[in-house]
Amino acid sequence: MLRLILRKLGLLIPTFIGVTLTSFFFIRLLPGDPILLLAGERGVSPERYQELLVQFGYDKPVWVQYLDYIWNILHGDLGTSIVTKQPVVKEFFTLFPATIELSLCAIIFAVVLGLPAGILAAVKRGKTLDHTVMTTALVGYSMPIFWWGLLLIIFFSGILQWTPVSGRISLMFWIEPVTGFMLIDSILSGQEGAFTSAVSHLILPTVVLGTIPLAVIARQTRSAMLEVLDEDYVRTARAKGLSRFRVVGIHALRNALIPVITIIGLQIGVLFAGAILTESIFSWPGIGKWMVDSIFRRDYPVVQGGLLMIAAIIMIVNLIVDLAYGLINPKIRHTE
């Protein structure tokens, strides 16, 4: 097991270098110049432009800039935002808990609904229930997030007024961040009604962000279950007279879960991508919105640093998923 972990960790190094290279050069390949964007219609004089280039370090050859960047990363410095002049790491960790909180809720929502829906569809293969679940999943999968979010806001917040429109908590409360997770901080604050308010603000963004993973998980669970349900050992289990719940829930599901877990792991990337739009619609102060803004402003240090941090997190999650296989299926553990 330890060897497996070390080997996987070793593989992270080239991936990491790849990420630094792509994030560094891709943002520079995009047309546009951070200094001109800062100046806007007003423009800057050529002398002032040169001064600012030197100040930001963009007067050096690109490869020197890249080496400086790598040197700084190795010293734990991801740079300073051109726009806010704040360290990228500080901004990232201020905003990251909001994204994690939302993503966790969304993935829990997707798994809690998606797994049973997929199992039911598999068990009732070809029946109305199966068709209903799969059609709904297809619609969910094809849903444009922005449109879906606005639709839910107009219906539930605008017309029915059941949920708040956007934000993380009612403006009546002022919650000092302790953990950065609003659900926890609202309890810690001891303010009456704060937790309920935080929950009510989470509902719509969770549904919007969780919709696509929910559809994917439901479809994947169904197909994995269908495959397993035809296996000999399931037939044997049935023949032994085991209850339907035991056959499906224990014998079949445990084996069907492997591909499903891979998919759940892969959804982390989807969640980060979806978070960009979801956070924009719901004014959710997370890293998705932060990254988009920085791309538009050509805030190179934030784009580079932010991408690196996100890539690191996705790699770690994938590592955990890889290790989780071993826990679920001892066969994999042994062959490794």
Added chain:
Amino acid sequence: MSLNKTLMAGAAIAALALFSSPTFAKTLVYCSEGSPESFTPSLHTSGTTFDASSRNVYNRLVEFKRGSTEIVPGLAERWEISEDGKEYTFFLRKGVKFHSTSFFKPTRDFNADDVIFTFDRQGNPENPYHMVSGGTYEYFNSMQMPSLIEKMEKVDDYTVKFVLSRPEAPMIANLAMDFASIHSAEYADSLLDNKNQFDQKPVGTGPFQFVGYQKDAIIRYSAHPDYWAGKAAIDTLVFAITPDASVRYQKLAAGECHIMPYPNPADVAAMKSDPNITVMQQEGLNIGYLAYNTQMPPFDNPKVRKALNAAINKQAIVDAVFQSAGKLAKNPIPPTMWSYNKAVVDDVYDPEAAKAALAAEGVTDLKMKVWAMPVQRPYNPNARRMAEIVQADFAKVGVEVEIVSYEWGEYLKRSSDVKRDGAVLLGWTGDNGDPDNFLGVLLTCDGVGGSNRSNWCNAEFDEIILKAKMTSDVAERTKLYEQAQVLFKEQAPWATIAHSLVNEPVSVKVENYKIDPFGGHYFYGVDIK
């Protein structure tokens, strides 16, 4: 009742009033469109940052009267300008208190040291705060302050003198701009070991004091209890950062905020029919234009430019692009600005005459480019659409137009190239209400290859503008600017398209809110029912 009992009863009532007051605290929620870059306005150029800082937290020596471009005394009660126009002496207001907050308790009132510190930080590389937070003071630089301010002198605690290197009539208007917001020198001194805090937790003299900021989510302020012009009518001011315009509208409709900026033009009709929303409207201090490159033939010929101007159906543009929320422009400055020349006659839309005029100049089979900005701006909400209308209009007079566009930064860069091919759609929103801020910045020889997108360099025009800048007599300046507008119209370096109207939806509960002609959002003087 004994005295004791009376006192206790009184104390109980007082305590009750004290503790129950939050229930009655008036909170105004503003759904802002983005996050401030920091809370020090001089470091930035965006209105979003100014709204969160200069416009509500700070004061300047002179200020714009609420909802107008008129300049009124601010932290300076009065000022004197020397005969030669090179010495500006400001007499400061006494008894002005800085905010007393959880992170800073001032021990003295505002005085001349604060004024000196504010400008010294921006102009003096030796100032300990000069390089803090990146040290880019773009407004200070672009208003040419480094070369203009020769020295600053503290005459006494309440008198400051600015000595200029040359007479500069717009100086007073410049000092009303956001970058000139006055900071506390005492606060700066107290943070020498932690200078970064200075730009993140602001301390000013303004009507609202900073309570806290949760990045990208909420900014909270409370009314400054000792504000020199009297405490604000509202107790708490909250900025709920809401980047999407449709969501801002939903929040306003659901009562989650009271005021929202920048509605989608398409939503305005629905907002007007909502009984809980009032859509306020005012002329913006802006101009949207099409700038020919006057250094490239055939656009170096004023008659060709005039002919093309007559081919553009501006009313159709105002209807389609501005959804009628715009005014046809004939001058390069907006009608709300002083010295606007009403007597100037606009080019009449007449395709036949335009065609004939082009033919008379020997221009046939002309092919040209029209540049469409990739972004939405108050002075041009949809440049692509505008370019298409111009394309169709020019086709009617036999001119073939190719529409081009680039990423915004690239657009700004390429469009300022002197050898640029084609006419550029762009615009301008005023900074300080002074005509020089339009005519001087956008149309003089200094701006060629930069902010002067028409690359138009006319000696006569330049002389008028320079003369107007050197005199501080407003009547004299008005005359000169009127003359400049006549010359501009004759020479036609631009097709002046429109001045937009600014829509601002507010809840019906909001009282006494005024739209700022510069596009800012000020909440002092606003009340809620």
